[in-house]
Amino acid sequence: MMMKSTQEEAVRFDQQDILSKYRNEFYLIPNQIYLDGNSLGLCSIRAEKTFLETFESWKRDQIDGWSSGEYPWFYLAEMLGAKMAPLVGAKKEEVIATGTTTVNLHQLIATFYHPEGKRTKIIANDLDFPSDIYAIKSQLQLHGLDPEEHFLSVKSRQGRYIDEEDIIACMQDDVTLMILPTVLYRSGQLLDIERLTREAHQRGILIGLDACHSVGAVPHHFHQWGVDFAVWCSYKYLNSGPGSVAAIYVHEKHFGTVPGLAGWFGSDKERQFDMSHVFEPSRQAGAYQLSAPSILNAAPLIGSLSMFEEIGMGSIREKSLSLTRYMMLLIEEELQGWGFVIGNPTEDHRRGGHISLEHEEATRICKALKEANVIPDFRAPNVIRLAPIALYTSYQDVWEAVQRLKSIMVEGKHKVYSHERGVIA
Ligand SMILES: Cc1ncc(COP(=O)(O)O)c(C=O)c1O
Numbered sequence: 403m404m405m406k407s408t409q410e411e412a413v414r415f416d417q418q419d420i421l422s423k424y425r426n427e428f429y430l431i432p433n434q435i436y437l438d439g440n441s442l443g444l445c446s447i448r449a450e451k452t453f454l455e456t457f458e459s460w461k462r463d464q465i466d467g468w469s470s471g472e473y474p475w476f477y478l479a480e481m482l483g484a485k486m487a488p489l490v491g492a493k494k495e496e497v498i499a500t501g502t503t504t505v506n507l508h509q510l511i512a513t514f515y516h517p518e519g520k521r522t523k524i525i526a527n528d529l530d531f532p533s534d535i536y537a538i539k540s541q542l543q544l545h546g547l548d549p550e551e552h553f554l555s556v557k558s559r560q561g562r563y564i565d566e567e568d569i570i571a572c573m574q575d576d577v578t579l580m581i582l583p584t585v586l587y588r589s590g591q592l593l594d595i596e597r598l599t600r601e602a603h604q605r606g607i608l609i610g611l612d613a614c615h616s617v618g619a620v621p622h623h624f625h626q627w628g629v630d631f632a633v634w635c636s637y638k639y640l641n642s643g644p645g646s647v648a649a650i651y652v653h654e655k656h657f658g659t660v661p662g663l664a665g666w667f668g669s670d671k672e673r674q675f676d677m678s679h680v681f682e683p684s685r686q687a688g689a690y691q692l693s694a695p696s697i698l699n700a701a702p703l704i705g706s707l708s709m710f711e712e713i714g715m716g717s718i719r720e721k722s723l724s725l726t727r728y729m730m731l732l733i734e735e736e737l738q739g740w741g742f743v744i745g746n747p748t749e750d751h752r753r754g755g756h757i758s759l760e761h762e763e764a765t766r767i768c769k770a771l772k773e774a775n776v777i778p779d780f781r782a783p784n785v786i787r788l789a790p791i792a793l794y795t796s797y798q799d800v801w802e803a804v805q806r807l808k809s810i811m812v813e814g815k816h817k818v819y820s821h822e823r824g825v826i827a
């Protein structure tokens with residue numbers, strides 16, 4: 403689709419958008435342009451419906467809610483796992499909805515990190531999300547290993563991207579595990595997971611992924627690529643609500659690997675209520691659960707995932723790429739000379755679901771954008787993240803957002819704000 407930067411073109415794109423009907427299923431604020439779905443996705447009518455239905459099932463069914471009703475709670479983690487599996491190209495038994503991202507990462511490092519001989523190092527990278535680094539280092543310390551010696555961080559050449567050649571160069575014979583993001587949270591760089599998994603396995607290294615910034619925006623083929631494990635949250639592109647349930651993927655080749663952290667909901671479901679002190683884990687991804695599922699916090703995900711089932715990741719990715727491509731065109735044409743730099747990779751195959759717009763006044767510009775009813779996201783030191791979402795952002799939103807940003811710069815509206823970021827930017 404050839405793109406031009408006129409509003410008429412944006413109207414035309416919206417008229418041709420096969421996903422435009424889903425916008426009406428979300429709670430949007432009139433005149434607001436929400437571009438922070440890479441941090442927290444918006445509430446949909448379907449998510450609200452399944453939340454309220456689950457809440458009602460508590461009132462109506464009481465303890466029987468575990469075994470009866472439309473979504474029996476005892477099997478909810480597996481049911482949601484099966485619904486997320488197609489989004490990452492996994493078998494349904496390889497995914498379980500459980501925990502939170504960081505807790506799940508702890509579980510999987512505790513399960514798959516077994517330092518032996520000289521193979522003791524865990525690889526991550528300088529641009530990783532801090533919580534992942536904290537989890538990795540604390541796990542090393544639990545093994546009595548000094549992160550200074552056994553944690554290896556791949557350096558960024560320019561502070562935006564991690565070069566895949568540099569990741570591969572770090573895959574030495576003293577490395578046993580590599581933790582990588584699918585999409586880097588600041589720059590939006592999408593890594594070639596298939597290639598990096600192949601290179602890691604050729605060197606006897608396991609690969610674990612943090613897919614928070616790709617699941618629901620970028621299709622994957624984890625099973626086919628042989629990815630060993632992955633974690634992701636559901637409150638970003640999957641629109642499940644703040645703090646909602648996260649997910650664990652474990653390749654079936656690892657089924658039977660004893661969980662590093664054991665809890666009763668990791669039990670074989672047929673044996674769980676034997677109440678034996680001998681732990682008999684599930685033979686599927688469910689083994690890596692700990693506690694009873696957080697039913698009410700997982701409930702919105704039931705409704706939200708039904709949209710992904712209807713649409714499919716191919717159409718979602720196609721529109722996401724089209725929206726970010728359009729946003730980049732508009733930025734190039736409308737914001738020339740105002741000090742902006744597009745920091746995300748511009749090629750489709752290297753770009754996740756958000757634009758990483760760099761400016762030395764990013765903090766103040768984010769505040770001015772919010773005042774103009776455009777909701778961005780700030781990442782230090784100089785990044786304005788703008789995430790047009792396939793399910794609820796229109797091309798007219800993108801056009802209008804760039805127009806409002808241009809107006810801020812022309813009128814200097816950002817200059818009235820301090821440079822300090824708020825607690826939540
Ligand atoms: C890439 C990435 N990893 C991990 C986390 C931490 O997730 P949680 O707070 O659910 O553990 C986040 C949160 O936004 C994230 O963006």
Ligand SMILES: Nc1c(O)cccc1C(=O)C[C@H](N)C(=O)O
Binds near residue numbers: 441442781825826
């Ligand atoms: N990503 C967040 C999260 O997982 C929990 C709480 C807050 C955030 C946020 O990133 C908030 C906001 N976008 C900020 O940059 O501060």
